[in-house]
Amino acid sequence: MLCAAGQNRPATSCRFWTPPRSAANPEHGRADSMQSARLSSGNARDPTIRIAPAHLVVPGHLWYHVFLIFGEFCGVYLFDLALIQSSPSSIPAAWPGLTLSEFARACGQSREQAALIYKQLMRSADARSLPVVSRSVESQGTVKFCLPAGEYNGMPLETESVLLPMTNAHGGRWYTLCVSSQIGCRMGCTFCQTGRMGLLANLTAGHIVNQFLTARHLLKQAAEAPNAAREPVAAAAGSGVCRAGRLSREDIRNVVFMGMGEPLDNFDAVVQAIRTLCDPAGIALPLSRITVSTVGRIDGLRRLAALNLVGLKLAISISAANDTLRNMIMPVNRAMPLAALKRALLDFPRRPSTRFFIEYVLIADVNDSPAHAEELVRWCEGLPVKVNVIPYNPQQSAIYGVPTPERTIAFLETLRVRGIVAKRRTTIGQDLMGACGQLGNAAQRR
Ligand code: SF4
Incomplete structure (x- = not known):
């Protein structure tokens, strides 16, 4: 889940997140979209049977935003809490008592980066992340x-x-x-x-x-x-x-x-x-x-x-x-x-x-x-x-x-x-x- 925020994380660690194109590496996003196109063809070695040309393939980081907007629109969240639980050390133990700004500081991320996981925790917390009712x-x-x-x-x-x-x-x-x-x-x-x-x-x-x-x-x-x-x-x-x-x-x-x-x-x-x-x-x-x-x-x-x-x-x-x-x-x-x-x-x-x-x-x-x-x-x-x-x-x-x-x-x-x-x-x-x-x-x- 934290991978959505995109920091401190290898580019390949999450299927929902693709690192954005940066000034330091302008080809980064492009290379990724090319790779998506090749994989979609089912045969990476034969460019002639691609299903879609590279310039029509939506880069991965745009899919991330599309998923996000769609999820918001439907009132559901596409990221499962299992993803949060896969990296429990990233979540501060005191998270239920923190505002977003405090949560972001505790995670060492920007407000924008931490917003998604914070919203997920606060709005969809379930038995996996809550104390057991005694x-x-x-x-x-x-x-x-x-x-x-x-x-x-x-x-x-x-x-x-x-x-x-x-x-x-x-x-x-x-x-x-x-x-x-x-x-x-x-x-x-x-x-x-x-x-x-x-x-x-x-x-x-x-x-x-x-x-x-x-x-x-x-x-x-x-x-x-x-x-x-x-x-x-x-x-x-x-x-x-x-x-x-x-x-x-x-x-x-x-x-x-x-x-x-x-x-x-x-x-x-x-x-x-x-x-x-x-x-x-x-x-x-x-x-x-x-x-x-x-x-x-x-x-x-x-x-x-x-x-x-x-x-x-x-x-x-x-x-x-x-x-x-x-x-x-x-x-x-x-x-x-x-x-x-x-x-x-x-x-x-x-x-x-x-x-x-x-x-x-x-x-x-x-x-x-x-x-x-x-x-x-x-x-x-x-x-x-x-x-x-x-x-x-x-x-x-x-x-x-x-x-x-x-x-x-x-x-x-x-x-x-x-x-x-x-x-x-x-x-x-x-x-x-x-x-x-x-x-x-x-x-x-x-
Ligand atoms: S003793 Fe009871 S009523 Fe009085 S302040 Fe405490 S909890 Fe409230």
């Missing part, structure tokens, strides 16, 4: 899968990601992928299973992008399975991803950093992963389809603001709009209280039409009264927000209770009456321990 479970279209991510004190670690099937009122269907940025988390939110693990490891940008590539590969594999029913995901209740049906690159429309970890606590890797996911030469996900969810790390918000990633969506986990209660359920509030968090959000660069998502985990008898809703309304004043109310999802050895449907509706109504756009977040993946606040392997607690 566990996966599926229910009603929701898929939770784990990838190996090193070890901690001899204990193997895993990322956890969740593919969530989504639909809209117009029949649109897509997936949202929830990715992890850390193994465990040190923020200690009391309603979250991950918080009880403590922080075990920061993931690299490669680990994060690999979650995306693997999710896409799982969908593709399911859609190509011989017995895969060609049915829309949403209509195939209970059959899940195995009935993924039509597949396109658009299948994973959104990526949300709402899996394990606080993304702004692993700032550099998360920003690098975002840059890689958005690189037009590779995955090319629009920035506006990525959401970073934070508990309100003000230092991280300021660093993010300085990068001016206009279009990136932000979700802020609030879960209580008074400092006393928030100190109790979200310890980060002791260092970064609500007023300072609001100031950081007001300063955050955004498009005029973009709103902040305010995530509110509703816990029975803790933060679910109309008075709590009124506090939230007051805190939101002046901020462009959309509030997602998430009824608490039970966990192993849960210390909180699930709010009743009546309390949830009353809470939402209080917000709406006061002019706040609010909706109840649909709970999916609860039975897989893949819903909000449920990720984290209890066996991996520190």
Whole structure:
């Protein structure tokens, strides 16, 4: 595959690449086209029975471009990953976390030379180039899968990601992928299973992008399975991803950093992963389809603001709009209280039409009264927000209770009456321990 880039490689090493004619060797390309013509005759010694005269034979390097354009046009790539694998030493191990420019530098090639293989890796990576999924479970279209991510004190670690099937009122269907940025988390939110693990490891940008590539590969594999029913995901209740049906690159429309970890606590890797996911030469996900969810790390918000990633969506986990209660359920509030968090959000660069998502985990008898809703309304004043109310999802050895449907509706109504756009977040993946606040392997607690 790298031979397509044409550097550090003998001219005869690949059937898809022919070295271009150079000033130093003006006959190079011509000689090659002559050779093609002779071979096409089936008798190199007898020029009289050539099928085509030399001047009509397209030189090899032009065929290369013809193949490339045709492949692009058809949405397929003519170069097999086997070619990449035939020269694994040329591919930097960290490739999933690199933008094209970084990948080219790591390969010692120009951007143009490295572009083809980069695109191939990012758009068509399959089981041969991706980590092996260590566990996966599926229910009603929701898929939770784990990838190996090193070890901690001899204990193997895993990322956890969740593919969530989504639909809209117009029949649109897509997936949202929830990715992890850390193994465990040190923020200690009391309603979250991950918080009880403590922080075990920061993931690299490669680990994060690999979650995306693997999710896409799982969908593709399911859609190509011989017995895969060609049915829309949403209509195939209970059959899940195995009935993924039509597949396109658009299948994973959104990526949300709402899996394990606080993304702004692993700032550099998360920003690098975002840059890689958005690189037009590779995955090319629009920035506006990525959401970073934070508990309100003000230092991280300021660093993010300085990068001016206009279009990136932000979700802020609030879960209580008074400092006393928030100190109790979200310890980060002791260092970064609500007023300072609001100031950081007001300063955050955004498009005029973009709103902040305010995530509110509703816990029975803790933060679910109309008075709590009124506090939230007051805190939101002046901020462009959309509030997602998430009824608490039970966990192993849960210390909180699930709010009743009546309390949830009353809470939402209080917000709406006061002019706040609010909706109840649909709970999916609860039975897989893949819903909000449920990720984290209890066996991996520190
Ligand atoms: S809610 Fe997020 S920030 Fe809080 S402990 Fe869980 S993973 Fe960490």
